[in-house]
Amino acid sequence: MNNRSDPISTQVEEDDATVPGTPGRRTKPGLARKHLLGIRELSAKEITYLLDTAETFRDISQREIKKVPALRGRTVINLFFEPSTRTRTSFEIAGKRLSADVINISAATSSVTKGETLLDTGHNLEAMGPDLIVIRHPSAGAPHSLARICNAAIINAGDGAHEHPTQALLDALTIRHHKGHVEGLRVAIIGDILHSRVARSNIHLLTKLGAHVTLAGPGTLVPADFAALISAGDAVPGDFGPGSLRLAAKVEEAVEGVDVVMVLRIQRERQGTAFFPSLREYAVHYGLNRERLKRAAPDAIVMHPGPMNRGIEISSDVADGSHSLILDQVANGLAVRMAVLYIFAGGSSTIGATARAEL
Amino acid sequence: MKLLITNGYIIDPTQGINAGKDLLIEDGRVVGFADRGGGAPEDTEVFDATGLVVAPGFIDLHVHLREPGQEYKETIETGAAAAVAGGWTSVCAMPNTDPINDNPAVTQFIIERAARAGLANVFPVGAITKGSSGTELAEMGEMKRAGIVAVTDDGRPVPSAGMMRRAMEYARGFDLTVMDHCEDRSLAAGGVMHEGEWSLRLGLRGIPALAEEIDAMRNCALAELTGARVHLAHISTIGALEAVRRAKSHGLQVTCEVMPHHWSLTDEAVEGYDTNTKMNPPLRSRAHVEAVFEALRDGTIDAIATDHAPHHADEKALEYDHAPFGITGLETGVGLALDRLVHPGIISLERLVELCAVNPARIFNLADRGTLRRGAWGDVTILDPDLDWTFDASHSKSKCRNTPFSGWTMQGAAVATIVGGRIVYRRERVTDPDGAPI
Known part of the structure; x- marks a missing residue:
């Protein structure tokens, strides 16, 4: 958490609340960390705090005037070393709705192509004094390298096959909205687990909040070691019952009776060598279609982090069907990213009061 | 040129030696052992290895x-x-x-x-x-x-x-x-x-x-x-x-x-x-x-x-x-x-x-090395098995610092290195924890 003081916070009346459940209602900041690098190191309490904060920002996006001055005068740099439309746009809109100055840098237009290292790029950006740097990078650990050299708060928007914390948060927010809770839910994650940062962040988040997660996909993309992912080094005591993680041999078995089905994107760009024989075979044996979805609970919800390969990992009738929450996820993504930017820009209780007053 | 390593504890598995002895090296080769306290021949450099282990290089x-x-x-x-x-x-x-x-x-x-x-x-x-x-x-x-x-x-x-x-x-x-x-x-x-x-x-x-x-x-x-x-x-x-x-x-x-x-x-x-x-x-x-x-x-x-x-x-x-x-x-x-x-x-x-x-x-078939037999090369590693020290990569003799062990504290170190009867490295205990080449 940034410990810089906010000059405007002192000018605000604490009891000026008009919106219930705003971040300012908490007297203590919910996070004791400066950067958002992954879900694995977060406690259930911290995750809940982020989700609760996101709830309040959901409301803002429903209003006619969607802009609040919470991050006025703050600078957010979106530093994207990988192509991304959804996540970058989501962070950009989130920053703008909070009145931050948002600068987008993509690897194609930065000096990266001239051979500048990530650390040099980081030092240069740091010299311009941004408050937040949102980074997406094809190499796992790139945000950690930036975090070591930058005073700005680093937000991981996806690093290689490691983590994508805001995606997991928005997925959890979506689940909470439709199921009321995460604890005790049965969740199937289907597809390319091996290369998926979305899967890793979701596995950590869902099990920390007490869900029971089952993974399934081709043997080449669901290594058996995944069963141990949450066993060692992750024992963060939470407020929820113990979650669990297991592997299923078949997609049919994984979706049997589940409350949530998460379908992962087949990431052709991350698969250097062939992990399955053909897209056709993948669709037939591992794709989520109406037939397979029938095995899930009647009120099961279907999620996909996007962008979808229709007809491959998910059939169009499922993607567009009544169980699908894919567009809700996008809307919730905005709320989560507003919450994350707000909190990691230094949204302490006093600044929370500022925002609350200004909302 | 002669070097006498005195008062050390010799460990040479090739001869089954595990004992306190003095070791004499002359013209780059091992001459042999002597009982402790025998005194040094003339024109001999003396290395006092009291409390130290003397081993083949x-x-x-x-x-x-x-x-x-x-x-x-x-x-x-x-x-x-x-x-x-x-x-x-x-x-x-x-x-x-x-x-x-x-x-x-x-x-x-x-x-x-x-x-x-x-x-x-x-x-x-x-x-x-x-x-x-x-x-x-x-x-x-x-x-x-x-x-x-x-x-x-x-x-x-x-x-x-x-x-x-x-x-x-x-x-x-x-x-x-x-x-x-x-x-x-x-x-x-x-x-x-x-x-x-x-x-x-x-x-x-x-x-x-x-x-x-x-x-x-x-x-x-x-x-x-x-x-x-x-x-x-x-x-x-x-x-x-x-x-x-x-x-x-x-x-x-x-x-x-x-x-x-x-x-x-x-x-x-x-x-x-x-x-x-x-x-x-x-x-x-x-x-x-x-x-x-x-x-x-x-x-x-x-x-x-x-x-x-x-x-x-x-x-x-x-x-x-x-x-x-x-x-x-x-x-x-x-x-x-x-x-x-x-x-x-x-x-x-x-x-x-x-x-x-x-x-x-x-x-690797390195003749006359890995032993302190008479006639072997006078290559000797001297250890202080109990020395507590901290490795600081910034003082490394290598050109590079790419090690995960900087800042690690260890018990035991090589404190002197002798190659062909010549002392090429000696760590000064206490006063100079980084050692200095001689």
Whole structure:
């Protein structure tokens, strides 16, 4: 958490609340960390705090005037070393709705192509004094390298096959909205687990909040070691019952009776060598279609982090069907990213009061 | 020129000596032992080794000195300085320089440079194949005449079993040990750390233990077929150790070495993405580390080597995926062995001397080394097994600082290094914790 003081916070009346459940209602900041690098190191309490904060920002996006001055005068740099439309746009809109100055840098237009290292790029950006740097990078650990050299708060928007914390948060927010809770839910994650940062962040988040997660996909993309992912080094005591993680041999078995089905994107760009024989075979044996979805609970919800390969990992009738929450996820993504930017820009209780007053 | 090492405790497994004696070296060669307190002959330099262990000079079978071609990482002189500061009297230089040491001209160049540096003995190891390309045999006979002590394509393992068979058959004719970096590249493909729960957790591509194991098994089978002397470099896995154990029980001439980082750290150390935890073979899981301890205990492992692999800070500052493999190791190896193997009782001091001096000399046929017999070279490593010290990479004699061990406190260190009867390194205790070359 940034410990810089906010000059405007002192000018605000604490009891000026008009919106219930705003971040300012908490007297203590919910996070004791400066950067958002992954879900694995977060406690259930911290995750809940982020989700609760996101709830309040959901409301803002429903209003006619969607802009609040919470991050006025703050600078957010979106530093994207990988192509991304959804996540970058989501962070950009989130920053703008909070009145931050948002600068987008993509690897194609930065000096990266001239051979500048990530650390040099980081030092240069740091010299311009941004408050937040949102980074997406094809190499796992790139945000950690930036975090070591930058005073700005680093937000991981996806690093290689490691983590994508805001995606997991928005997925959890979506689940909470439709199921009321995460604890005790049965969740199937289907597809390319091996290369998926979305899967890793979701596995950590869902099990920390007490869900029971089952993974399934081709043997080449669901290594058996995944069963141990949450066993060692992750024992963060939470407020929820113990979650669990297991592997299923078949997609049919994984979706049997589940409350949530998460379908992962087949990431052709991350698969250097062939992990399955053909897209056709993948669709037939591992794709989520109406037939397979029938095995899930009647009120099961279907999620996909996007962008979808229709007809491959998910059939169009499922993607567009009544169980699908894919567009809700996008809307919730905005709320989560507003919450994350707000909190990691230094949204302490006093600044929370500022925002609350200004909302 | 005479040197008398007095009041030390001599450990020389080649003569079964474990006793307090004085050691006299004259004109670069060992003259013999005398009972303590006999006094020094005239014109003799005296080294007081009170409270210290005196052992045959330690030999590191596996270092990368980077010269010729990558002098920005290390030179033979700086590498040799790091070697003697770490207690190694001799180092064996891997051939993956630029140009590769696949011909006698490069071999001679390395030997001349080492002689000019005048610190550690440097024994060049030649390439198995021209350009280490894995396709054509290099001139092993000519390189042997120029001074190589073994052959290897380290860093670029010989991919084809057929080529390796031919190399072993040919090397036999020159009594050259064939050393191999065991790695099946089709299994290791693109990996940057040990494959397991930590690689999955960190989202990094994994190198399965099997990549090493399957190649170690292949090399043991080829050793049986060809009768060659085969040395497996930097072994780190349960299966490769098992393959060596089995080969030895069948009487094959198969030996192996392990690296200090493979018993000091596990793959969990990669968390945080410090590129100084990236080397090949990678840091392994706890089960593999336990297997290394067991193989050190039961004699399966023959040698301790460092795989000293300096890389420039700029290279190591890249993303974990893109940073080069390798860490420096010459100045921390002996400390990590004393601290983590000898003090916990995994091996004895005598076994340490076997692993660092006696066996390495035997594996690469280094005549009159690894022993303190009369007439042997006057190479001596002097240890203070109880010295508490902290390694500070910023004071390293190497050109590079790529080590995960900076700031580590260890019990036990090499405190003086004598090469050919000449004291080339002496750590001043208490007053100068970093030591200074003399």
